[in-house]
Amino acid sequence: xxxxxxxxxxxxxxxxxxxxxxxxxxxxxxxxxxxxxxxxxxxxxxxxxxxxxxxxxxxxxxxxxxxxxxxxxxxxxxxxxxxxxxxxxxxxxxxxxxxxxxxxxxxxxxxxxxxxxxxxxxxxxxxxxxxxxxxxxxxxxxxxxxxxxxxxxxxxxxxxxxxxxxxxxxxxxxxxxxxxxxxxxxxxxxxxxxxxxxxxxxxxxxxxxxxxxxxxxxxxxxxxxxxxxxxxxxxxxxxxxxxxxxxxxxxxxxxxxxxxxxxxxxxxxxxxxxxxxxxxxxxxxxxxxxxxxxxxxxxxxxxxxxxxxxxxxxxxxxxxxxxxxxxxxxxxxxxxxxxxxxxxxxxxxx
Amino acid sequence: xxxxxxxxxxxxxxxxxxxxxxxxxxxxxxxxxxxxxxxxxxxxxxxxxxxxxxxxxxxxxxxxxxxxxxxxxxxxxxxxxxxxxxxxxxxxxxxxxxxxxxxxxxxxxxxxxxxxxxxxxxxxxxxxxxxxxxxxxxxxxxxxxxxxxxxxxxxxxxxxxxxxxxxxxxxxxxxxxxxxxxxxxxxxxxxxxxxxxxxxxxxxxxxxxxxxxxxxxxxxxxxxxxxxxxxxxxxxxxxxxxxxxxxxxxxxxxxxxxxxxxxxxxxxxxxxxxxxxxxxxxxxxxxxxxxxxxxxxxxxxxxxxxxxxxxxxxxxxxxxxxxxxxxxxxxxxxxxxxxxxxxxxxxxxx
DNA sequence: AATTTGAGTTTGAACGATCAACTCGTCGGG
DNA sequence: CCCGACGAGTTGATCGTTCAAACTCAAATT
Numbered sequence: 001x002x003x004x005x006x007x008x009x010x011x012x013x014x015x016x017x018x019x020x021x022x023x024x025x026x027x028x029x030x031x032x033x034x035x036x037x038x039x040x041x042x043x044x045x046x047x048x049x050x051x052x053x054x055x056x057x058x059x060x061x062x063x064x065x066x067x068x069x070x071x072x073x074x075x076x077x078x079x080x081x082x083x084x085x086x087x088x089x090x091x092x093x094x095x096x097x098x099x100x101x102x103x104x105x106x107x108x109x110x111x112x113x114x115x116x117x118x119x120x121x122x123x124x125x126x127x128x129x130x131x132x133x134x135x136x137x138x139x140x141x142x143x144x145x146x147x148x149x150x151x152x153x154x155x156x157x158x159x160x161x162x163x164x165x166x167x168x169x170x171x172x173x174x175x176x177x178x179x180x181x182x183x184x185x186x187x188x189x190x191x192x193x194x195x196x197x198x199x200x201x202x203x204x205x206x207x208x209x210x211x212x213x214x215x216x217x218x219x220x221x222x223x224x225x226x227x228x229x230x231x232x233x234x235x236x237x238x239x240x241x242x243x244x245x246x247x248x249x250x251x252x253x254x255x256x257x258x259x260x261x262x263x264x265x266x267x268x269x270x271x272x273x274x275x276x277x278x279x280x281x282x283x284x285x286x287x288x289x290x291x292x293x294x295x296x297x298x299x300x301x302x303x304x305x306x307x308x309x310x311x312x313x314x315x316x317x318x319x320x321x322x323x324x325x326x327x328x329x330x331x332x333x334x335x336x337x338x339x340x341x342x343x344x345x346x347x348x349x350x
Numbered sequence: 351x352x353x354x355x356x357x358x359x360x361x362x363x364x365x366x367x368x369x370x371x372x373x374x375x376x377x378x379x380x381x382x383x384x385x386x387x388x389x390x391x392x393x394x395x396x397x398x399x400x401x402x403x404x405x406x407x408x409x410x411x412x413x414x415x416x417x418x419x420x421x422x423x424x425x426x427x428x429x430x431x432x433x434x435x436x437x438x439x440x441x442x443x444x445x446x447x448x449x450x451x452x453x454x455x456x457x458x459x460x461x462x463x464x465x466x467x468x469x470x471x472x473x474x475x476x477x478x479x480x481x482x483x484x485x486x487x488x489x490x491x492x493x494x495x496x497x498x499x500x501x502x503x504x505x506x507x508x509x510x511x512x513x514x515x516x517x518x519x520x521x522x523x524x525x526x527x528x529x530x531x532x533x534x535x536x537x538x539x540x541x542x543x544x545x546x547x548x549x550x551x552x553x554x555x556x557x558x559x560x561x562x563x564x565x566x567x568x569x570x571x572x573x574x575x576x577x578x579x580x581x582x583x584x585x586x587x588x589x590x591x592x593x594x595x596x597x598x599x600x601x602x603x604x605x606x607x608x609x610x611x612x613x614x615x616x617x618x619x620x621x622x623x624x625x626x627x628x629x630x631x632x633x634x635x636x637x638x639x640x641x642x643x644x645x646x647x648x649x650x651x652x653x654x655x656x657x658x659x660x661x662x663x664x665x666x667x668x669x670x671x672x673x674x675x676x677x678x679x680x681x682x683x684x685x686x687x688x689x690x691x692x693x694x695x696x697x698x699x700x
Numbered sequence: 701a702a703t704t705t706g707a708g709t710t711t712g713a714a715c716g717a718t719c720a721a722c723t724c725g726t727c728g729g730g
Numbered sequence: 731c732c733c734g735a736c737g738a739g740t741t742g743a744t745c746g747t748t749c750a751a752a753c754t755c756a757a758a759t760t
Contacts, residue, residue: 020484022746033710038748048708065484069422070746073715078419080465085451094646097447101435104466113487114466115430116454134370134415136716137463242650271650278652296444297647300592300621302628372716383740388718398738420716423745486746 021064030058041066072136080115081107081323082138084128084152086145094267094295095312096144099166102316103142110324114142126155133161139327142166142319146175148212162326164319168339170212177326177336179318183213183292184220186308186342190263190290191224193306193344199288203233203252203259205245205269214265217292221263233259238269245272246279253280261288261350267295270305270349288350303348311340371414380408391416422486430465431457431673432488434478434502436495444617444645445662446494449516452666453492460674464492476505483511489677492516492669496525498562512676514669518689520562527676527686529668533563533642534570536658536692540613540640541574543656543694549638553583553602553609555595555619564615567642571613583609588619595622596629603630611638611700617645620655620699638700653698661690 027037032055039046040055047055058064072078083103085096104114115138121127129152132138140162146153148171156163157176168180187204194202204221207214218235225232234255238248245264249272252259264270270291277284284303291298291307298305318338325336377387382405389396390405397405408414422428433453435446454464465488471477479502482488490512496503498521506513507526518530537554544552554571557564568585575582584605588598595614599622602609614620620641627634634653641648641657648655668688675686 020486023748024746034746035711035748036709039709042748046708051708063480063484065481066748067423067746068485068487069419069428070715071748072419073417073423073717074746074748076715085447085454088448088451088646094444097435097450098438100447100450100466101438101468104435105468108468108470116450116464116466118451118455118458120458130413131415134413135418136370137418242654268646268650271652275652295646296438296618297650300618300647301651302592302621302625304592373718374716384716385718385741386739389739392718396738401738416718417716420745421718423747424716424718426745 020067021062023064023066026055026058026062026064029062030055076136077139077327078137079112080138081112081140081142081320082115082117082129082132083142083144085116085118094297095293095310098312099144099316102313103320106317106320110320112139112320112324124151126152129155129161133159140164140323142323143175148174150174162323164323164326164336166315166319167213168337176332177322179315179322179338179340181310181315181340181342182220183217183342184223186292186310186344187217187220187263188224189342189344190292190306190308191221191228191230193346194261194263194288194290194350195228195230197261197288197350199230199261201231201233201257201259201261202288203262204235204265205248205252205262205273206235206237206265207269208237208239217265233257233262238272240266240268242268242272242275245269246276249273249276250279253282259287261290263290263292265292267291267293267298267305267307270307271297271301274301274305284349290344290350294345298345299347301349306347306350307345308342309345310342314340370417371412373414373416376405376408376412376414379412380405426486427489427677428487429462430488431462431490431492431670432465432467432479432482433492433494435466435468444647445643445660448662449494449666452663453670456667456670460670462489462670462674474501476502479505479511483509490514490673492673493525498524500524512673514673514676514686516665516669517563518687526682527672529665529672529688529690531660531665531692532570532689533567533692534573536642536660536694537567537570537613538574539692539694540642540656540658541571541578541580543696544611544613544638544640544700545578545580547611547638547700549580549611551581551583551607551609551611552638553612554585554615555598555602555612555623556585556587556615557619558587558589567615583607583612588622590616590618592618592622592625595619596626599623599626600629603632609637611640613640613642615642617641617643617648617655617657620657621647621651624651624655634699640694640700644695648695649697651699656697656700657695658692659695660692664690 023034023037027034036047037055040052044052107114117128119125119128129141141156143152143163143165146165146167153175165175165178168178169175191202202225204218206218234252236248236252238244262273264273270289273289274284277287291305294307294309298307322336373384373387377384386397387405390402394402457464467478469475469478479491493502493513493515496515496517503525515525515528518528519525541552554568556568584602586598586602588594612623614623620639623639624634627637641655644657644659648657672686
């Protein structure tokens, strides 16, 4: 074995780099100090333009990315936001994956990421949140599907942790920061559309009274009926199970004067309406049907279902922006409560 | 201002703890050193039982959780696995949220988490993977919906990064570790079921030939037809668009001898079949229809759709287990390629 | 001419954990 | 009786980054 020595007696560590580049290796290559590399990325205005260019060129050449763990440890911020996934049930799951993608995308633009977690202890829904907070794994939380006296909300509020809910706070001591879609406006749109199609007797097929979201949607229908001096064609309630919804629809049809159209609290409920009509040999379209959520199923049904579309991407963006402000310690303001307007996607069922 | 001194000259830092507990504060409270606390959690057998009990009691009292960033920095392992979310399209999105939840749940049991990210540069699909790797943000990746010559797979394989794909590698140089569902077995089950219901002329409505997944499902149908000496009732291909699928089904019905049942490559395609039958006044059920994926839409359709169910939870668990082994540096083995069997969920469409 | 100012850069310390090496007794074997 | 092995616990070093303070040098001020 022959040892070949180079003209330089300084070991050329740059060419024998093992593992990913670090701030130290970049600094050595650029002939500056650690901190100047750090400044080049985090506070470029502090660095002289020519030095900046030199450093950035090296960063680009070696493909350096700051180690997230090291940065998080020093800055006490993980740049991660936590979101608990629920076991997929009928309701809302179609909306959730769109939301998840949109939230990740919004986070990406600010060099943040979404961390998923699941509920380990059914008897203590707040446990997962507490653990992630204690281990400094996330900077804040996004919650979906909250309800009154939600123990997770109570926990987060008590400990003054940054969080934003998708879904407004209905109770008195709910979430101080939220983004929601105006469900009442959505069902009002549906009534408006059906009225324009000549319907005067319009029913509503909703969820149990215990659902605040369901009651909101119901009230939008009721108000718009009154506003246009139309006729309430009946009000029934059911679960998300299409079979349950079908029998609720059957009750509506059994009235002395059955409705000519029905607005539904969700697409699943609308699917139940399709079934009820089919069983009686009635045709969807003759009886107008409007769903809610514009889930993938809406365009799969025959005829394709007219449905209220939630602006999920806008919701996700607003949720993220608000959460960032909360993490930054900004006091709660008007801007931290956002109500967005839905639109109506018209298909063949009306 | 009067300074009140206590009998102890050692500042009682334990009672004035600011912020979450650290390993140092726990050690002080338990009267042991840092490392003993660390051992109590990571290598309890190294600690004497009575010491262990004492330390664990303090940990429990103050609710100590190791800081993840600090741990990750030292151990060079983030305990995070990366998964890229795609913009929701019809195909597969229904499966994806179940998978996501199941994967998070499998990860939780081993103190890992799922980190979501999105594609920032459409022209360079591997960029997001490279960035996360360079910044040591994740220990490995899970991929879904890969295809032949997938640049992400090529990148990960070239750099020897740990990753597992949901979906086997069809090309020659694909993913070395994967979990998949036996699509051919699924369509074979469908044919089996239809044959038992008395159908002899069974068609297949699939995806374009370019889809390996689609061809696999098609072949299962073809083989089972041959095996039972039934008749191929036609083969058509369409996209996931129900309209497209409906016209493909129309072509099948226009044959001299139309099929009495049809097996579909997906539930969306099956929804198109429903539409085609409805347009001709035919009844689903008289013509048997079987879908694939058992998406939420399957039970929403009228009549409810018989569909091949993928064991998503088992897939997620297998994916995670394999990924952990890959991260641990285990060599590729037989156990790193897993093919799971689907089941048939029988509803009213057959 | 001495002092202040400030931009640009460097150095030491710290974030909170784990690894590696070390200390201190105790016990058993030659 | 000595020595090595072993169990239980401690201390110093380290992971890669950013913060805070210090330094340098030239230009501006007194």
